Amino acid sequence: MPGLRPWDDRDRAGLALEVAGGVVPRTLTVTSGPDPGLRPATTGPIPSQTAKTDPITSPRGAANIARFPIADDGTWNNAKQYFITSIVPGFPPSAYMPLRTKGSRPQKRVAFPWKMTTTTTPQQAQGQPSRSPPSPAATALPRVTVTDDDDDGSDSVDEEIVADPISNLGFMIPDIFTQLPLIRDELVTKTSIEQDETVEACLPFLRGDDDFFDYNEHGVPELDRERHIRFLRQCLGKLPGRFVAADASRPWFLYWCLSALTMLGEDVSSYRNAVIATARSMQNETGGFGGGGGQLSHMATSYAVVLALALVGGEEAYDVVDRKAMWKWLCSLKQPDGGFQVCLDLTPESPAWKEDGSANLLTGVSDYIRRCQTFEGGISGQPNAEAHGAYAFCALGCLALLDHPSSCLDIPRLIAWLSARQYAPEGGFSGRTNKLVDGCYSHWVGGCFPLIEACLAGGGATDSDGTKLPPATESLYSREGLTRYILCCCQDQSKRGGLRDKPGKMSDAYHSCYVLSGLSSAQHQWELDEPTDAATGGDGAATAAAEPAWTVFPYLDGPQVFAPKDRVRPIHPVYAIPQQNVCAIQQYFQAKQGF
């Protein structure tokens, strides 16, 4: 496929089940079967926002925190779920953080507030400054059009920025974030009541009315880094007894907290030894990682452990993974329909997939995902279920590694569905049609857009009739809206810190991680560069260097409603950890012979 070369150029031989002769296995798993998610009933009063709440010992915190991402608002008709993880040691070092060699968008080169590792290739190393100061355009305030007529018939689609008539005159907040939508149905149902309540709960935060925050001129509060960091460090510590409900999901805590801390600029390498010891206690001799000692290996917990190891980095951490055993275990989870079970049933009825030499771990995976696209355009956890944001990300991430997404998905319908997840005035994303906004979909839905943009770039994507789809030269969603929702509505303003689903909910590690992931995605622009002919040169030695690369820039189009210091670190669009970490672990295993 022309658009997404790095994802289908790789040596497929390495994917075969027979892992002989020191071939480095590349695995990618889609799982069907149960997700170990839970959503304990969260009853009881919501502690007052001002009350001194211990983030760890609060009962609601305990309940909220003990969940798996997929199960976040899991619904009973999604009883079987699949989860996609990937461990693909295929990318060459040059694929990460290259200096930009194209001439376009030079104005977007600004200094990041943290040290960014750049890996250069010989072709790229000449005289390209890795950073340059922000351009005047980047720091200029947005054009302000004060108007009270929202239907002026002009062709312009620029946002109208009006001073909010209700309060806080002077904040530059576009009216779509402060007012009810233009079209509202009269019919009242349970769904509309909940939606109205959510908007009502969000509006004071969006309008800059909340007393807790200091707002900037855009009516947006700053990112309370210190509190969030403190909260996350506490979540990694000793958890009190009522956290037994999280006993099967401890690996997730490692990933959520370490990932969130990393995005906040913290150095998590000090956790290396602890992560190594914890991960070892969760690994089974038969391959894979369970939720804890003595628990069966599970696809989701294995995914979380591997990411946690990659986040702390270092050879000793990487070597924790018994790759040969994990490989065998993954094979045993493969299903005849192309998907994967998340966990081996202990029953003889379990329809184990029989290796017959004609198939490998990836056989049928794309087709399985194709059957998960629903009539709505979104993706469900299994064929015939309801489209859900978390599966959209998993499916796209999986296809990004396997194939060109447009080869098996109806991309225009998927984009339509993803776009419809963003609501005004809230600005955030919902996980399903007619459901409420929730901070975690900032990642599950918001994180789809870099993958979609890469899929559209280069003209490689087509619709189902074969008509070419235009590239996304502008953002396909409102980054300003998402940023506002995250900073205004998703920060727990109490001493507790952490990030949350929506106003009125307690923060937890899960939401802290995925809200920050969404913020990172909204603040950055990713491009997937195709190798140039010159770089390829037909020379075998240059092949690795010619692999296309993800390049990241701060996103600077439109109004910058957050302060530069509130920019969080970028994370890889597929692996959801920093590029450097992806690069390091892949380099390590690539250099290794056999397992």
Place this chain on the structure above:
Amino acid sequence: MALLKPELYGVREGSRLAEDPEWEDVVPIAHQEPEGALAAIAYPEEYAEAMAYLRAVMKAKEHSPRCLRLTEHIINMNPAHYTVWLYRAANVFALNLSIPDEIAWLNGVALRNLKNYQIWHHRHLLVEHYYPQLSLQGPSAIAEFAASEQSFLRDILAEDTKTTTSAELAAIETLLDDDVRNNSAWSHRFFLVFSNPAHSTPGLAASEPDPKVPQEIVDREVAYAMAKIRLAPQSQSGWNYLRGVLVKAGRKLATVEGFTNEFVKGLGEDGEGEDVRSTHALDLLAEIYAERGDKDKADLALRRLGEKWDRIRVGYWEWRRKGLEIGAEA
């Protein structure tokens, strides 16, 4: 349902397992967290003890009534523990226990933990195991089982036994009558209607046209969606369904142009002239116009969505406009 056998079901009371003569022969395997383990839980004693016994019996591959009760004991403390659920299923099958009894017990647990995935997977395993037995007893046994499980097993039966009943469709209609915005119900309706083995082609993606679906069913579903959309035209669920039905049937979107126009008046007119009651109708109109090559009108519809009616999605509407240009070149 008869009372569940006390030797298999029921919460254990009082004494520690270590003091229970029934468990005397088992040496529990305590779990020692490594030094400095992260997110380590200070397990309550009762939980830690039960888990230690679980490790021991799982290691010994024991399947017995006391193991079944041990799993219930642990599930009561932590219903999210997937390992214990899988071990429970293994016990049920190894001991050849009554599946209806196990389902009756499960219903009680499920009521307390409605969104717990383990419960649904356990149920799935039970039904999968039970179905071959039921089949031997004939269709009436299946029907009886289906009926008894109707309220709980709607989804799982539909999936596992391909027994989609009209009662199930009626149940979904009730959900939509209660709340026309219930997207899960819409989604399930689509599955019931278009994956019914009686009149659908297996293996097709939801977005692929299926010539096997009878026209009268398509007509019925189009009419149903239209009636529901009229109740709440700004609810997207009904529109997504309507569009999905048309695509499944291989019909042109233009077949619903008249209906869609009910919700959009005076497109492009100044001031009060333009009246849009559903952004989803305007979106569909843009597609209908593009479908028949009327690029200017499609462009106008998309432009008005971005300018006025659905501004948060302006980036998307603008991308759609660019797509019109490409379509025109082709």
